[in-house]
Amino acid sequence: MSGRMRYFMVVADGMADTPLAELGGLTPLQYRPQPRMAALAGQGGLFRVRTIPDGFAAGTETAMPLITGYDTSVLTGRGPVEASGMGIVLPAGQFAMRANLVRVAQDGTLTEACPDLSDEEGLAAGRLLAADAALTGELARIGWTFHPQPGFRQMITGPMPPPAGMTPPHNVQGDVIDDHWPADALAPVVRRARALLRERGMALWPWGPGAWPRYEPFADKFGLCGAVISAVPVVRGMALLAGLEAPAVPGATGTLETDWRAKVDAALLAAARVPFVMLHLEAPDDCSHARNVESELKAIAMVDEALTRLCAGAERPYRLLLLPDHVTSTETGRHGAEPVPWCVYDSEQPPGAPTPFVEIDEGPAAAPDVPLRTLLGQL
Numbered sequence: 001m002s003g004r005m006r007y008f009m010v011v012a013d014g015m016a017d018t019p020l021a022e023l024g025g026l027t028p029l030q031y032r033p034q035p036r037m038a039a040l041a042g043q044g045g046l047f048r049v050r051t052i053p054d055g056f057a058a059g060t061e062t063a064m065p066l067i068t069g070y071d072t073s074v075l076t077g078r079g080p081v082e083a084s085g086m087g088i089v090l091p092a093g094q095f096a097m098r099a100n101l102v103r104v105a106q107d108g109t110l111t112e113a114c115p116d117l118s119d120e121e122g123l124a125a126g127r128l129l130a131a132d133a134a135l136t137g138e139l140a141r142i143g144w145t146f147h148p149q150p151g152f153r154q155m156i157t158g159p160m161p162p163p164a165g166m167t168p169p170h171n172v173q174g175d176v177i178d179d180h181w182p183a184d185a186l187a188p189v190v191r192r193a194r195a196l197l198r199e200r201g202m203a204l205w206p207w208g209p210g211a212w213p214r215y216e217p218f219a220d221k222f223g224l225c226g227a228v229i230s231a232v233p234v235v236r237g238m239a240l241l242a243g244l245e246a247p248a249v250p251g252a253t254g255t256l257e258t259d260w261r262a263k264v265d266a267a268l269l270a271a272a273r274v275p276f277v278m279l280h281l282e283a284p285d286d287c288s289h290a291r292n293v294e295s296e297l298k299a300i301a302m303v304d305e306a307l308t309r310l311c312a313g314a315e316r317p318y319r320l321l322l323l324p325d326h327v328t329s330t331e332t333g334r335h336g337a338e339p340v341p342w343c344v345y346d347s348e349q350p351p352g353a354p355t356p357f358v359e360i361d362e363g364p365a366a367a368p369d370v371p372l373r374t375l376l377g378q379l
């Protein structure tokens with residue numbers, strides 16, 4: 001196998017940030033520069049790219065397909081991508097949408113849009129809903145199906161067109177859910193689910209519907225087979241739609257407690273078979289959403305350790321592209337559409353002077369901007 005170029009893409013989800021008062025007006029990357037990232041950026045230089053085009057939701061579901069070399073035509077919605085990641089295959093003419101199990105206080109306020117439910121808790125709540133004749137009857141009336149899933153991410157599918165006027169649950173957080181019922185056809189479903197889940201302090205919140213997207217297979221488009229190592233359904237779903245392998249890694253959780261060593265090892269194992277390997281680490285996004293600066297700093301240090309393990313284990317020659325997929329502000333807990341930094345490292349080139357891998361968006365020190373459609377070509 002040696003002598004064949006390998007291409008790694010390491011995506012640190014939501015690692016780019018905004019200046020934080022707690023860190024004296026610096027971002028976490030600026031506050032504590034990471035040695036491995038600095039070594040990578042020091043060789044080929046630091047650049048930036050805008051991964052969220054105008055008019056699209058700032059988030060992983062938009063950024064990941066675009067940084068993987070696809071155009072906005074595949075961005076039909078979050079639901080179908082996640083359905084793919086859950087192993088649900090839709091027949092032609094169907095849509096899929098996410099339905100979150102959300103936490104709701106006694107007074108009806110939505111307190112957690114993405115609660116930390118165990119797989120078993122989520123599946124039990126999902127099965128409770130799927131077993132209810134009144135709820136499934138309401139869905140059947142409009143031709144829709146509910147698919148119970150582990151964790152808080154549940155799934156609904158139905159014939160096209162997808163419903164309009166849905167609000168993501170994180171935009172409802174802190175408000176009384178009754179003031180934000182989703183589309184008319186769904187209102188009876190959501191009400192019935194609320195009655196069934198009230199004792200558990202939960203409700204069902206459908207959102208993110210979309211038609212099944214058409215991805216040209218990655219191998220046809222770029223002439224390379226590939227694999228994606230990720231814990232989150234929206235990323236694994238994109239990989240499967242693009243014809244990339246997406247092996248499940250035991251212990252990969254998408255949080256700070258993830259078994260990142262197992263994920264790096266899975267990436268190295270995949271690189272023995274296929275030339276393109278994406279390693280996606282969710283923890284920085286997760287910690288920024290929780291608005292926990294200490295955890296965010298730990299998550300970034302974890303990404304650096306993962307990079308070190310990857311570089312130590314990778315068979316040469318290889319090239320490696322490092323970037324966050326989008327900004328997540330640890331101050332607000334929300335995604336942003338600002339440009340993100342990136343760099344490319346080549347195992348066969350001499351090292352350079354370490355350069356902090358940071359967001360510099362303005363002023364003469366700003367890193368050069370590279371158009372998104374040319375990003376994968378840099379690898």
Ligand SMILES: [Zn+2]
Nearest residue numbers: 014285289328
């Ligand atoms: Zn996020």
